[in-house]
Amino acid sequence: MSATTAETGEGGTPSTPVKPIRFNAFAMNTVGHQSPGLWTHPRDESHRYTEPEYWQDLARLLERGRFDSIFLADVLGVYDVHAGSPDAALRHAVQVPLNDPLALVPLMAAVTTQLGFGVTCALTYEPPYSFARRMSTLDHLTRGRVGWNIVTGYLDSAARNLGQSSQLAHDDRYDLADDYLDVVYKLWELSWEDDAVRRDKAGRVYADPAKVHAIRHRGPHYQVPGVHLCEPSPQRTPVLFQAGTSGRGRAFAGKHAECVFVSGPTIAVVKGYVDGLRASAVAAGRQGRDLLIYGQALIITAPTAAQAQAKLADLRAHIDIEAALALLSGWTGVDFSRYPRDATIDYLDTQAGRTALASFSSADPTRRWTVGEAAEFIGLGGRGPVLVGDPSQVADQLIAWQEATGLDGFNLTYALAHETFRDVVELVVPELQRRGRYPAEHVLHADSADAATPAAKPLKPVTLRHKLFGHGPRLPASHAGRRIRLDALPEPVPQSGASPEPQETRPQPQPRSLTEPVA
Numbered sequence: 265m266s267a268t269t270a271e272t273g274e275g276g277t278p279s280t281p282v283k284p285i286r287f288n289a290f291a292m293n294t295v296g297h298q299s300p301g302l303w304t305h306p307r308d309e310s311h312r313y314t315e316p317e318y319w320q321d322l323a324r325l326l327e328r329g330r331f332d333s334i335f336l337a338d339v340l341g342v343y344d345v346h347a348g349s350p351d352a353a354l355r356h357a358v359q360v361p362l363n364d365p366l367a368l369v370p371l372m373a374a375v376t377t378q379l380g381f382g383v384t385c386a387l388t389y390e391p392p393y394s395f396a397r398r399m400s401t402l403d404h405l406t407r408g409r410v411g412w413n414i415v416t417g418y419l420d421s422a423a424r425n426l427g428q429s430s431q432l433a434h435d436d437r438y439d440l441a442d443d444y445l446d447v448v449y450k451l452w453e454l455s456w457e458d459d460a461v462r463r464d465k466a467g468r469v470y471a472d473p474a475k476v477h478a479i480r481h482r483g484p485h486y487q488v489p490g491v492h493l494c495e496p497s498p499q500r501t502p503v504l505f506q507a508g509t510s511g512r513g514r515a516f517a518g519k520h521a522e523c524v525f526v527s528g529p530t531i532a533v534v535k536g537y538v539d540g541l542r543a544s545a546v547a548a549g550r551q552g553r554d555l556l557i558y559g560q561a562l563i564i565t566a567p568t569a570a571q572a573q574a575k576l577a578d579l580r581a582h583i584d585i586e587a588a589l590a591l592l593s594g595w596t597g598v599d600f601s602r603y604p605r606d607a608t609i610d611y612l613d614t615q616a617g618r619t620a621l622a623s624f625s626s627a628d629p630t631r632r633w634t635v636g637e638a639a640e641f642i643g644l645g646g647r648g649p650v651l652v653g654d655p656s657q658v659a660d661q662l663i664a665w666q667e668a669t670g671l672d673g674f675n676l677t678y679a680l681a682h683e684t685f686r687d688v689v690e691l692v693v694p695e696l697q698r699r700g701r702y703p704a705e706h707v708l709h710a711d712s713a714d715a716a717t718p719a720a721k722p723l724k725p726v727t728l729r730h731k732l733f734g735h736g737p738r739l740p741a742s743h744a745g746r747r748i749r750l751d752a753l754p755e756p757v758p759q760s761g762a763s764p765e766p767q768e769t770r771p772q773p774q775p776r777s778l779t780e781p782v783a
């Protein structure tokens with residue numbers, strides 16, 4: 265069975281195909297992610313984020329639960345908008361201390377074969393050339409299971425520590441991102457031809473230089489003349505994730521994203537994002553269904569409804585309101601320490617992220633939020649809904665949300681590490697499978713001869729793109745990343761006896777003496 269269809273109704277009788285529910289896990293290489301204050305709960309283990317076993321146990325658990333992938337968020341600065349200081353963030357572990365997400369991927373890949381990895385990297389502060397190499401390396405080491413969550417950042421504190429006085433303006437960051445994407449597409453998709461690597465030991469040729477091309481990129485922000493350092497990895501371009509839903513963010517997603525993460529507190533808000541994103545894909549010449557859209561949610565479940573409600577009450581007692589306001593202030597660029605808790609939130613354009621503020625103001629004009637209500641809401645599960653109940657009640661809510669919003673799946677956050685995900689895998693996944701709404705098996709390679717008897721043989725590794733879309737491993741031919749072309753070679757200067765202009769301008773080596781040391 266493919267993860268993109270669930271064609272068997274209850275009791276195994278064929279019925280109208282229903283849209284399966286997809287799960288993605290939302291995590292960060294830190295202590296307190298989307299539930300500020302919950303690290304103080306006695307059963308939470310997120311302080312173990314520095315231990316390899318913490319991540320490998322999580323990866324095994326998610327693979328057992330047939331999650332599409334684990335999405336690792338990241339920021340490159342501290343949350344210091346609240347009261348103009350990082351103190352609240354440091355005191356309450358609000359996404360600080362924070363380790364690098366990329367290092368976790370090979371650790372988790374080593375103990376799994378099917379789980380995908382959506383890694384967040386802000387393009388704003390790293391040259392595309394070195395970044396393309398890091399992603400190709402991960403795609404090789406995961407055998408094609410890596411995705412990139414394309415972000416441009418929202419914290420001025422990141423810009424200040426990375427050589428800029430402040431962030432680029434909101435829309436300018438997306439313009440930069442468009443040029444960046446052009447560079448990395450050229451490196452990943454066009455620099456090395458499919459048969460460039462010969463590995464011919466007898467002929468003493470590893471790669472055929474005629475089939476490895478300098479990309480000669482000259483864009484408004486980046487000039488990158490050379491060849492990609494890496495030989496082609498299984499997917500070449502990692503699966504592209506994105507999470508911006510402002511007007512400019514949607515246009516960017518419509519062109520580039522394969523998967524989009526959205527967060528909103530109500531069905532009305534999330535439906536607006538989903539509709540807008542699918543319309544942007546159409547405006548970019550794609551189909552709305554080309555995007556897989558995951559909505560953020562937190563599931564609190566237990567074998568009985570009463571136990572689930574008791575668990576919710578216990579978790580709520582550990583929310584930290586100051587920490588929630590530090591988070592909200594960082595996301596939005598608005599210092600919420602300056603407002604009384606009963607002040608109503610109004611929308612204003614800032615140079616931080618725009619969606620977080622819109623979610624609690626303009627995105628749903630029928631609902632007004634006070635600062636205190638928004639902080640309470642964010643305290644458990646961030647900006648997404650909290651779905652509470654026994655497994656059957658949770659399954660009902662997931663299905664209702666999916667049908668009302670057009671979401672493809674859910675980006676599940678946790679309250680307690682790893683208890684929350686364990687509850688989902690052990691209680692909710694079987695319930696959804698019983699209803700034919702969740703994949704019962706892992707996906708094998710589309711062309712695998714073992715597909716009929718998956719239990720009999722070890723699982724074959726599958727690329728993330730195959731798993732998500734049923735085709736791959738490369739970007740589809742219709743995607744902007746596959747339609748890109750290399751700039752034409754510069755015209756040779758018409759001088760008699762002159763050699764053609766080199767593709768890259770390299771300093772010419774000076775003759776050395778044989779005794780001169782070689783570096």
Ligand SMILES: Cc1cc2nc3c(=O)[nH]c(=O)nc-3n(C[C@H](O)[C@H](O)[C@H](O)COP(=O)(O)O)c2cc1C
Nearest residue numbers: 337338384415417507508509510513525617618619
């Ligand atoms: C679910 C979700 C996860 C996100 N994760 C990150 C992240 O890890 N790092 C980051 O810098 N931005 C992250 N963002 C922020 C977005 O990339 C984007 O900057 C933000 O939504 C504002 O964009 P917009 O103004 O176009 O809506 C996330 C957003 C959402 C909704």
